[in-house]
Amino acid sequence: MDCNLSQLLLTLGRADRGADDQAALDRHVTGCAACAAFADRLSGFDVTIATAMVAVPVPPSLHVNLLNAAYARRGAQWRRTVYRTAALAAGVFIAFGLLLGGIYRNRPVLDAGELVTTTEREWETHEPTVRDWLTAQDLPPDFPFEVDFDYRYYVFHGKGELAGRDVPVVLFQNGTEQARVFVVREGQLNTTELHGLEGSVWKVLVARHPTVKGFTYVVLYTNGLEPFRRRPLGIIT
Amino acid sequence: MMGAPGVRELIDSHYESLYRYAYRLSGAAADAEDLVQETFGKAMTRLHQLRQADHAKQWLFRILRNAYLHRIRDDRKRRSVPLDSVPDVAAAPPDAVPAVDPKDLQAALDDLDETFRTPLILFYFEEFSYRDIAEQLELPIGTVMSRLARGKAYLRSRLAPHDPDPDADAPRRAPDGL
Numbered sequence: 001m002d003c004n005l006s007q008l009l010l011t012l013g014r015a016d017r018g019a020d021d022q023a024a025l026d027r028h029v030t031g032c033a034a035c036a037a038f039a040d041r042l043s044g045f046d047v048t049i050a051t052a053m054v055a056v057p058v059p060p061s062l063h064v065n066l067l068n069a070a071y072a073r074r075g076a077q078w079r080r081t082v083y084r085t086a087a088l089a090a091g092v093f094i095a096f097g098l099l100l101g102g103i104y105r106n107r108p109v110l111d112a113g114e115l116v117t118t119t120e121r122e123w124e125t126h127e128p129t130v131r132d133w134l135t136a137q138d139l140p141p142d143f144p145f146e147v148d149f150d151y152r153y154y155v156f157h158g159k160g161e162l163a164g165r166d167v168p169v170v171l172f173q174n175g176t177e178q179a180r181v182f183v184v185r186e187g188q189l190n191t192t193e194l195h196g197l198e199g200s201v202w203k204v205l206v207a208r209h210p211t212v213k214g215f216t217y218v219v220l221y222t223n224g225l226e227p228f229r230r231r232p233l234g235i236i237t
Numbered sequence: 238m239m240g241a242p243g244v245r246e247l248i249d250s251h252y253e254s255l256y257r258y259a260y261r262l263s264g265a266a267a268d269a270e271d272l273v274q275e276t277f278g279k280a281m282t283r284l285h286q287l288r289q290a291d292h293a294k295q296w297l298f299r300i301l302r303n304a305y306l307h308r309i310r311d312d313r314k315r316r317s318v319p320l321d322s323v324p325d326v327a328a329a330p331p332d333a334v335p336a337v338d339p340k341d342l343q344a345a346l347d348d349l350d351e352t353f354r355t356p357l358i359l360f361y362f363e364e365f366s367y368r369d370i371a372e373q374l375e376l377p378i379g380t381v382m383s384r385l386a387r388g389k390a391y392l393r394s395r396l397a398p399h400d401p402d403p404d405a406d407a408p409r410r411a412p413d414g415l
Contacts, residue, residue: 011386011389011390012382012383012385012386013367013382013385013386045389045393045397046361046389048335048336048337049337049342049361049389049392049396050361050362051336051337052336052337052338052339052341052342053257053261053339053342053358053361053362054257054361054362055339056256056257056260056261056339058252058253058256058257059256059266059270062252062256062270062273063248063249063252065270065274066248066252066273066274066277067245067248069274069277069278070244070245070248070277070281073278073281074244074281077281
């Protein structure tokens with residue numbers, strides 16, 4: 001290695017130099033007084049410039065100013081986050097409120113008159129339905145006078161078990177009072193022992209159809225039959 | 238490996254070196270303070286990008302330099318001395334270099350193109366290796382070495398006591414980008 005190359009490498013610095021090149025340079029500088037002096041002067045210059053380079057007085061207030069600015073920015077960031085969250089929550093709340101308000105405003109209006117009419121119409125269908133069903137069972141469509149019940153208290157018709165036999169039955173209920181009207185065909189059951197029978201809760205009435213022979217009506221009821229009698233329309237006890 | 242530090246920790250650890258860097262880049266105390274403020278402001282919004290505490294300094298210096306470059310991008314009044322008259326990088330350094338007045342150094346840096354000024358500042362801060370500087374400036378390490386050598390030669394020509402006409406040898410940005 002000659003002095004020109006040595007001084008060029010010294011000027012360029014140590015970076016990106018292979019180990020062999022560095023070893024060759026070190027050997028040359030060690031054995032060459034001129035290059036050693038060149039290296040010392042370069043190093044001295046670098047130290048001088050480095051000393052001047054960092055000799056920048058830092059304003060005493062800078063640290064506090066930076067911290068204050070950082071806190072202010074952080075506060076602003078927090079406020080923005082809080083405001084955005086609050087705005088989002090308010091938006092959701094308002095949208096939910098509007099939705100509920102819309103549902104509330106558009107809910108169906110309950111018309112008392114229509115409700116009464118609908119209920120009365122439904123009641124009016126009870127008796128024809130039961131009559132049709134009794135007719136279909138080859139039974140008289142109407143009941144004897146004793147069992148001339150108000151069909152507003154009708155709740156069920158079908159087959160019920162009576163002494164192990166399936167017997168047509170119509171159920172009426174008024175409050176806690178019940179009356180079950182079983183229609184027994186002639187010869188189907190012996191009902192002679194039933195009339196006037198009273199239990200602790202249930203009582204029994206046996207009646208015959210006034211015009212159509214061959215049918216016995218066994219009425220099982222609680223307390224009395226008055227709650228089930230026909231009354232002028234609109235009066236419900 | 239350490240986790241990402243907080244803003245307070247970043248300020249405490251790096252505000253002085255950042256201010257000195259900003260001052261040497263901009264040449265004015267007010268500009269330097271503004272640049273440091275802007276740097277920490279941007280750092281706060283990008284803190285999630287900083288994964289390791291030991292990379293904080295390079296990260297902050299890069300933010301500051303980008304902020305500085307953004308500021309001077311449209312500054313057409315700024316003039317730098319020509320670099321095509323740069324002296325031989327292997328020219329003999331002065332025998333004895335007296336203490337350099339920091340103001341004279343700043344004047345010399347102010348006349349230098351940013352592409353030479355920044356690597357010189359980073360190098361003389363003695364806190365950045367050639368590789369750090371290359372990464373900071375996103376340049377090949379050879380280019381950094383070349384710019385440093387020419388920048389140092391310029392400083393020697395400006396600040397050495399034997400140089401009668403400092404401006405005569407002032408370097409400017411090389412056509413090849415070095």
